Amino acid sequence: GVGHYAKFAEQRVAESDTQNLLVQLAMENSARTGKPIDKRAIDNVAKEIQKDTDQNKSRRVYDTPSKGVLWGWEVPIYVLTKAIATGTFLMMAIWSIFLGELDSTSEIKGLIISLVFMGITGGLLIKDLDRPDRFLYILLRPQWKSWLVRGAYIITVFGALVTLKLIFSLYSMSMDFIWILGSAFAVLGAIYTAFLFGQAKARDLWQSPWISSIHMLVHAVMAGCVVMIIIVPETIGWISKVLLWSIGTNIFLITKEVLFSNNTPDSKRAIQMMTRGYYSKYFWIGAITGLIAPLFFILSDSGNLMFLGGLMVLVSIYLTEFVRIRVPQMIPLS
Structure with a gap:
């Protein structure tokens, strides 16, 4: 697990952008609701962020990379x-x-x-x-x-x-x-x-x-x-x-x-x-x-x-x- 996470975290740090952050949040939203992860779920998260954010004073930050699915197929x-x-x-x-x-x-x-x-x-x-x-x-x-x-x-x-x-x-x-x-x-x-x-x-x-x-x-x-x-x-x-x-x-x-x-x-x-x-x-x-x-x-x-x-x-x-x-x-x- 550690090797997987280290490689995954390094990749996420190198590639992080707003879309990746939204995907991570959408994944967590899907886990809470039981609904599938799709474009609409990502859009819903984007709307939530937009609603709670003052565009004039906001700045972009990054969450700790989610480990996600380490054990795949x-x-x-x-x-x-x-x-x-x-x-x-x-x-x-x-x-x-x-x-x-x-x-x-x-x-x-x-x-x-x-x-x-x-x-x-x-x-x-x-x-x-x-x-x-x-x-x-x-x-x-x-x-x-x-x-x-x-x-x-x-x-x-x-x-x-x-x-x-x-x-x-x-x-x-x-x-x-x-x-x-x-x-x-x-x-x-x-x-x-x-x-x-x-x-x-x-x-x-x-x-x-x-x-x-x-x-x-x-x-x-x-x-x-x-x-x-x-x-x-x-x-x-x-x-x-x-x-x-x-x-x-x-x-x-x-x-x-x-x-x-x-x-x-x-x-x-x-x-x-x-x-x-x-x-x-x-x-x-x-x-x-x-x-x-x-x-x-x-x-x-x-x-x-x-x-x-x-x-x-x-x-x-x-x-x-x-x-x-x-x-x-x-x-x-x-």
């Missing part, structure tokens, strides 16, 4: 790719440990998918740091109280375990203990971002890390089930039941957050912006089209409809996380 995609990577491994491990071994081709496909999406996750994490070389500082000079550091080590170890299991599978060596150890790191990898968000103490909506961690684990299970339906069709009977239960749990958690997370003014404002403000369209598309509609597809006997329902579930994970990550950042801190 990379973070929601990062959360989704991490859910796919950890969830795929976790569901494969559960099947292999409790329900019988997967055939070698499906196992290798699943491990490759998990490894590829974890690689994308790591790439997005490094990109979000702005300075890729800083990622080495995270690993070599860690601050263990930071969940960014803990998370970096978790996904590094998880990636190493998946790689090791893939190598053993290619040479027809079982090494089943990796399923157990890897599952532990898959769970940690799925949930640690909730605690990372929780360290942003000024963002009230993120201050329930244990609930958020359960939510992210459910997302990982959902994503893992979708991948299993695609790569191991013979598991579809059991996997579809797990997917239905995880979708139901996800709907319950979203409902709880919307109805019972209004314990502070900022969290009330965030929920209002999520459900009735500019970003509500993304939220409701994710919640209804991405969760409720797929239930009917998954309950059908058609493989094609189940596949479509699975893709809609992945879209839902992205859209709901996009809103939950972006909206709290739109609320002014002062």
